[in-house]
Amino acid sequence: MGLCVAAGTDRSRARRRGRRSVTLLDRLGDRLSGIRGRLTPDAPMRKLTWFQVGGPADLFFQPADEDDLILFLQRLPEEIPVLVVGVGSNLLVRDGGIEGVVIRLSAKGFGAAEQISQTRIRAGAAIPDKRLAASALDAGIGGFHFYHGIPGAVGGALRMNAGANGVETVERVVEVHAVDRHGRRHVLSNADMGYSYRHASAPEGLIFTAAVFEGYRCEPLEIRAKMDEVQTHRESVQPIREKTGGSTFKNPPQSSAWKEIDKAGCRGLTIGGAQMSEMHCNFMINTGDATGFDLETLGETVRRRVLQTSGIVLDWEIKRLGRFEAGRIVTPASDSD
Template identity: 50%
Template sequence: MTIRQADDWDMHDDGGAPSANVESTIAAPVPIEGLRGKLTANAPLAKLVWFKTGGNADWLFEPADKEDLVEFLARLDGQMPVMALGLGSNMIIRDGGVPGVVVKLGKAFSNVEIGDDCRVSCDAGAHGILVSSAARDAGIAGLEFLRGIPGTVGGFVRMNGGAYGREVADILIDCDVIMPDGEWLTLPAADLDYSYRHSALPDGSVVMAARFQGAEGDPAIIGAEMDRIAEARENSQPLRTKTGGSTFKNPEGHKAWQLVDEAGCRGLMMGGAQVSEKHTNFLINTGTATSADIEGLGEEVKRRVYEHSGIQLEWEIQRVGRP
């Protein structure tokens, strides 16, 4: 295994230029002998998240497979912060970067298998679209809503992701998790203490896989529901912009987008960040935003909503790293 140091070329997506990673003399956070993944120091993260903003990770580890990740985290032994990164769709990476190690799960973590009794087993890197499509093809209903979650299994298991009236807590049987010290646990859904967009999984733990329970269904009916969800998202959300998904949780008895709209925030801007004109619970990077612009705009929206309605909005988007 080789340690890499990312230089300035890695900050730009130039459509296929050769990698500008160079070997580094910087000390690795763990002994690297026998590890098979890619370990990069000072790794740019902006290109890995939907907002396309933010600083670098102190370290980025891209494991070769599950065994490689288990070994890496065991060697790390909880001595450094760890953050798992999926699609980066519901996240602000702050401009100061992320301390410790960011773990990026690639294609080796995207498997989906259909089991007996309408059970669907998924690796943490599998996209919601892939999981729901595999279930549809097998005639398994109940997972259609995953088509509407722009993320991976690891992310929406951790945050109890949901859409269109359902959430992960409704279908999760159990999940495999590596704890910060490298211990591997299989946790039943009840142990995650799910609430709205929240679980009891500790910081630094990494979801590796999950099992979901569906029910027998007609693939044609399941597919039609997935198409309905896809069309609803396309018509109502700014999917073709640099965004981070739903910004705020829906307060009890209210819709966040409506509160934001009624507070006069539709189209509100701060630097290069803007409240979407199409869906006011989405913030977008118009092209020049920093993460500070986006987070600052979100805080200003919260202030205006509270001033207008007396309701305190809570962030749904994760905000991580150094300011």
């Protein structure tokens, strides 16, 4: 078939380990002839997320480039679910794993940054936000310092309007390049993205592949100083060396999530191997042996206590995905999820 299949996924060994005797990759067979990217059946998602929890994806795909991604989507039967993940920094995968195909854009095919004018940069969706900030520094383009403190990649920043230090992605985006579920290319304007706080209303099925950003001319020393401020602040108030997923909940109107969590007595709250950080109580931590069930149960417990204490419904900022294990379903604290 000409496929690049990850090492260690030999089907006979998979059967001996008690996995499904026929993987999704087996079922797709010759449909994927000509695909150049990396395909891994029963891929352990815990290795791809910062929380280091979660069951396997039925099939994991890293396309070689945009043409490879398009061919794969055109060949993939429409009834098979597709999920796109980035660096896994704000992702909680449930213990039962993920149905269908998980796509993660490769750094080689989607990780370039290029200065295209005095104030504009074209960046692939797989570039870490921190590297986008560094590219802007090298080009003498201001307005990107806030990305230095965001632990994600450009694709996720585009999808959730990532922001920090008083700046949001919406302020920098000119246009976004994407591919839909049928393998068709799209170019969206800033207005097409429909940005609001930590949200974009662009269709969920679009896979962002690159974007053009615009800043302003600025002295590198001034940019560097702002980036240093971001880093210093982050190291002083966030548990960045723990197994965490960043901010757990969005800030509610007229308040901060951490203040409401603290008021509800949830700083340091622990369930199983999951804990709300003592340092910053809007950060959930895997203390070493947490499961996805532990982390999601902790989050919903916090939501329930904040609702009881303040009457505020906290909305998740961390994305929770996948299947629950049998008998280990987490009930949301409210009907707002």
